């Protein structure tokens with residue numbers, strides 16, 4: 802898996818009547834002509850998964866036993882409307898080994914802790 806990877810699930814739904822729009826069959830003036838058409842609004846909505854590597858830490862992996870860089874990944878599932886991501890539905894944090902790809906779920910607190918830990922480690926190296 803590469804960073805900024807997307808996978809999308811999309812659902813399409815047609816709504817007979819949307820609040821604020823005229824009822825189907827209502828006469829509408831359009832450029833001087835009377836239009837008698839059923840007003841339908843077609844919505845394409847769904848969800849997409851977006852991954853961002855927020856940190857890289859190094860330790861011995863619990864899966865493969867190799868001292869390899871571990872990516873701390875923020876995985877957010879976002880609601881999309883017409884394929885445009887609008888807002889996150891859920892956010893999860895995982896730790897992924899760059900050697901074997903083994904994944905471990907992290908809490909938001911653990912992900913935050915890895916950031917402060919690596920910031921402190923880079924301070925002492927200076």
Ligand SMILES: [Zn+2]
Nearest residue numbers: 862865898901
């Ligand atoms: Zn590993």
